[in-house]
Amino acid sequence: MDDYLIDDDRLSLSRKSVLPGEGFFVPDSVDEAREEAEAREAIVGASTVVIADPDADGLACVALCREAFGAAALVPTGPHEIADSLEYVAEFADPDARVVVCDLCPDDERDIEPLAAVAEAHEVRWFDHHQWHEDLSLLVEEAGVDLVVGPSDEVCTADVALEALEYDFPDRFAELAAVTRDHDLWLREDPRSDDLADYSYWSEPEEYVETVREHGADLPAEVEEYLAERRVEKEALIEQAVERGQIEEVNGWTVGVTYGRCSQNEVAEAFREQGADASVVVKPSGSASIRGTDRFERCHEVAAQVNGGGHPKAAGCKPDIYDDMLDYAHHWTTRGAITKQVILDAFRALEPEDEDDEGIETET
Structure with a gap:
């Protein structure tokens, strides 16, 4: 593959928002060989x-x-x-x-x-x-x-x-x-x-x-300066993801759902401010982040249904639905439509909590 096609530095912000980073296009075999060599050197x-x-x-x-x-x-x-x-x-x-x-x-x-x-x-x-x-x-x-x-x-x-x-x-x-x-x-x-x-x-x-x-x-000050420079693009990607998002009513909860390469926590906070009980941020790489609030503390239960796990208010997953690059192409062009649906279905599959157990963490 031509390096030019996956060069992040030359992509417009709108395209960068919907495509995975350069590392996604490196075959696992290449990554594994590099990781093994680095592990050997360190260990x-x-x-x-x-x-x-x-x-x-x-x-x-x-x-x-x-x-x-x-x-x-x-x-x-x-x-x-x-x-x-x-x-x-x-x-x-x-x-x-x-x-x-x-x-x-x-x-x-x-x-x-x-x-x-x-x-x-x-x-x-x-x-x-x-x-x-x-x-x-x-x-x-x-x-x-x-x-x-x-x-x-x-x-x-x-x-x-x-x-x-x-x-x-x-x-x-x-x-x-x-x-x-x-x-x-x-x-x-x-x-x-x-x-x-x-x-x-x-x-x-x-x-x-x-x-x-x-x-x-x-x-230190030099790190703070570096962060300030990087956050210009970060904020722009967050804004695009929030604008792209929708609020869904699922199984009695209000869930903000979006797609994009972005900082999931800030996007989740924006959805929370819009009244969402939980948020789902689907990434171009095929993975997704699930974030909760005080009104929804079952993110780990949702993620566990779709090849993931985590905490009651923060979890991650990657549904096992990608068989070849055509599936990924569909994922990018539809802005993660199937992945969104799979995760929303996992919300729908949650059993209601007993009123007597409200606020008590559910174990998986």
Whole structure:
């Protein structure tokens, strides 16, 4: 494929809004080879290996581990890449290396198949705050892993790691965890939390980890300037997604639904201001973000029906409906019509909550 066709820098904003980024068009085989090479380079010789989601919460945990242990290799890992990263550790880690897994929750047993072999050879600790299936947490603990899962509606994983790691952290790390929680739980009471979220998304993971390890939640001036420049386009993409959206009445809830490459949390906030109980943001890559409010705290139940998971007020998924590139072409030209319908059907399939249980978190 001609690089020109997928060059983000030359696309107009309207086209960039409805098409996936350049990385989408790189075959998985190429990505996997690169990821394996990078994992090998990071893991070999490391005394501590951290497998973490490369968002603000996961990377804050890496900063905590490096502060506590003096050094730690990072293996950036998405929710569907847990098994791959565990296999890299099993193959490349030194025998005396400790392993820490942060801000990741397995969806099924296949995600943790390599864990027993890793735990047999290494000390393994796992910190998280997502909604865990009881059977999966039991399997992890039976493998000999020190699993600590905090309540997903009260803490982020950085909070969990801060408390679980036996180390006298400087005050800036407690503040980093608190501000990370402010964004991860979508409290939005501290303006610095948006800075952390954007910086973790736009910067390289290693850059983010070292910056917050040194500065905590108070990012340096040069980073703030960088964020201000990037936010011009970010705000424009948010505006396009909101304008493209519709409000649907589904199963007794009001749901804002849209499509586009954008920051899902800000789009969800715009829908909330329009009276939406929940929001669905379908991405050009085929995935989707589901966001709730105090009136809808069952996002993880919706996502679980369509190949995903998460928290009561924030979840993600990618419906298994893409068989070839024609399906993706249809997805782009219809602005995610089938994906929207599949997720709205998942809202419709939710069982009503008993009035006596109103406000009580539903377990999956």
